[in-house]
Structures are given as structure tokens and as C-alpha cells.
Amino acid sequence: MEFLVIIPARYASERLPGKPLREIAGKTMIQHVYERAMASGATGVVVATDDERIEKTVKSFGGDVCMTAATHRSGSERLAEVVALRGYPDDQIIVNLQGDEPLMPPELIHQVAQDLYSNREADLATLCSRIHSAAGLFDPHAVKVVLDAAGYALYFSRAPIPWDRDAFAITTEQLPENSEYYRHIGLYAYRAGYLALFAALPSSPLERLESLEQLRVLWHGGRIHVAEAECSPGHGVDTLADLEKAAKLLGEAGFS
Secondary structure, three states: OOOOEEEEEEEOOOOOOHHHEEEEEOOEEEHHHHHHHOOOOOOOEEEEEEOOOHHHHHOOOOOOOEOOOOOOOOOHHHHHHHHHHOOOOOOEEEEEEEOOOOOOOOOHHHHHHHHHHHHOOOOHHHHHHHHOOHOOOOOOOOEEEOOOOOOEEEEEEEEOOOOOOHHHHHOOOOOOOOOOOOEEEEEEEEEEHHHHHHHHHHHHHHHHHHHHOHHHHHHHHOEEEEEEEOOOOOOOOOOOHHHHHHHHHHOOOOOO
């Protein structure tokens, strides 16, 4: 099984401007992410950006970078442009690794690619992890996913799903006994041909309401296979506090 990793990276960020170029433990964040992707067993790693500062930085550490348009609404659409520019075949497996995930374990990057390869009926593959607290379930920043019997996504939401009518009528301060709730991990594997299709699909009302682009796939009848992550996904970097936490963890792990 062969796969590529494409890392969409934008300079603009409301909460942390210049995020990909922020230094963490002696390296820029984008270099940490690139090195995690390279360690996953991918046959190639490409950074997709519309910013010349990011392009220059990636080239400075020997990385592969592809300049894309500044008009894309999502990382997936940016990946679709890379597919078109590079001419990847329709069956090429591509993992979308966000440029603000310096703590993403390489094992999970490989796992999501393998999951798509193993589930030929899926249009996408992604990962999830168990939710162990009511705070995690009711956090709107933590995206929840509900699966069918075969492991395909029924729905993604920022709301707590599924809703345990009887248990939550009593309390929402703790999870019901023997409950299973799953948090979505924003790591995706696509086939190149589907990426081109996805970019051409109109956005859906659900996608706009929840601000979740994977709902565009479900709205238009696509299938997303979801596997439980084999290890903890770590934490993404959205704020200065996240950056400081990542620096501490990477320094302790010897990734400087």
C-alpha cells in the first residue's frame, strides 16, 4: 500500500497569525508536521500553500511545496488543486494532514491511509477516539461522530450525539454507564479521483450550519469509513497556549 501526504498550510489565522511559521522547540511548526508525515511511511509529502513565506521556509529544509490559489474554502479544495497540478492518478491514496498538527503520531497517518485502502467502498477514511467525560461530549469544539454497524459515519456534529434521552433527563454532568461516544479526529484519507469530485460539489446546508466540510460528503451520498485511532492523536495548535504546550511536549520528547 502506497500513499502520499499533502499538508495544507495557510499563513492567515485569526487566533494565531503566521501559525505554520511559528517556532516550536527550535523548528517551525510546518517543519515538525512535515517530519511527522515523512515518518509515516508515505512515498511523498507535499505542502500546499498560497503564501510565499511558507513556500520559502519549506524549501529551506528540503521539503516539497506546491503553490495553490488563495481562494480555496477548505483544505480539501486546496488538495484537489495539487492533485490537478501534479496529475496524480485517480486511485492514488492521499492523506490530508493539517499544517497545525505537530504532535500527530506518524502511526495514525499510516493507519488512516491503510483504512481507506482496506475499505474499497469508502470515498474517504478518517479516525475517531473515545470520549470519556461529559465535558468532552458537550464541548462544541470537539466534533462528535456516530457510526453504523459497518463503521461508516452516519453523522458528524458539534452537538452531543447520540442523545441518551433517559440518562440526560436526569443529569448531563456525567456520561451514562456503558455508553460509547466518539470524538472525530480531523485526519482524512482520499483517493485522488474523489478529491476532484469533492471540490466540484456545492456546499450543503448542514456543512454551513455546523462548519464541518465532511458533511458535504454525507449530504451528497458519499461514504466515510471511520476507524478508532490506535493511539492518542495529540493536540493541534490553534492558540498561543496550544503553541506553548506543543513546545513543551516536543521538547520533552526530544523532537527539537
